[in-house]
Amino acid sequence: MKISEIITGWYKKNRRSLPWRATRDPYRIWLSEVILQQTRISQGTAYYQAFVGRFPDINALAGASEQEVIKLWQGLGYYSRARNLHAAARQVVGDLDGMFPASRDELLNLKGIGPYTAAAIASIAYNEPVAAVDGNVARVISRLFAIDTPVNTPKGEKEISGMAETLLDRDDPGEHNQAMMEFGALQCVPVNPDCHGCPLNSLCRAFAEDRVAELPVKLKKAKIKKRYFTYMVISHQKHTYIERRTSDDIWKELYQFPLTEHDTLPKEEEIPGIVEARIGALPEMLFGGTPHELGKPRFSIYTHEQDRPQYSNEPHDQGKPRFSIHHISEPVKHQLTHQLITARFVHVEITEKGFRAPVGWERVPPEKVGEYPLPRLIDRYLEMEDGAPG
DNA sequence: TACACGTGGAT
């Protein structure tokens, strides 16, 4: 029996019943593939259901605002996928007269669709005989043929994809590709696979050579960088302020409380100065400080705990806004693939009546913050705050 | 080409 037949036979018995396997609609298959990029099925399934429910076809997706799409994507990570998904929907509706690309080569022209996703859609939706190589397939092939070229290099990728094309069942490429991926996901798992119960063990070179555990070979990733954020949760006349992240950095197009970043973790007693630098440094014209207020506190700390640090009140500088710091959170850690973020949330009350937000800040009622797309770090903070106010 | 881009679960 050929390898493809064995794996397909295994697949027919072991395949999971998944929502996107019940359709041939290219749009829904595309949606599922993008959601599942670098994402576990257990995490992505609910998002797929939500997207299909809210955007049942590509016209609905193209007609939505980017912000709404990102909001629905919130918590899934890799937000460029959401931006590209939305942009691609508009490409299809606007430039292609609503005709979804029907070949791998055409699919590759859409934002967010690369070699894997193009092959997956083309084979599953259109029966195009192209091999889809994802992490699962690469692992299966590297073990079957004991390929120890690092799979995350161009050379390794070519070797793997070459073998994938050779193995491909051209009569039923969609079924074949899904079988390969499912086999990798359930049988040929990364750690401690059940090789003795594997229908391919007699054909597997890695098994024969006892090298299963060392394959596939991957080049190690870049070192994790540490970043330190201070978020200012501002209270001003029953409103707070948020800003949109626009630079090419993490969380692009998501919202956050006004943020100052540091090279090292600031001590708690440094926080007032940090807030001062951000809020107090705004153009003094905007705050309407008046001379008769000289001598009043520029900022102050309120705390009911005796052993908390106390900060002396400094004389009020003319023209600077007055504010009070009500709470400084402990540092909160948030782990990303290449970054470890340590953040503090500082509750700042601006008591200056003439305060006007600078350009880029959006003035919103606190209860509306949750309607904006937020990084998990901030969303989680909001959840905590809801549970324990103050 | 090497690296950045999120999150949550497994080991």
Place this chain on the structure above:
DNA sequence: TATCCAAGTGT
């Protein structure tokens, strides 16, 4: 706790 990983793509 640290590390790796999961249906990759864009620059």
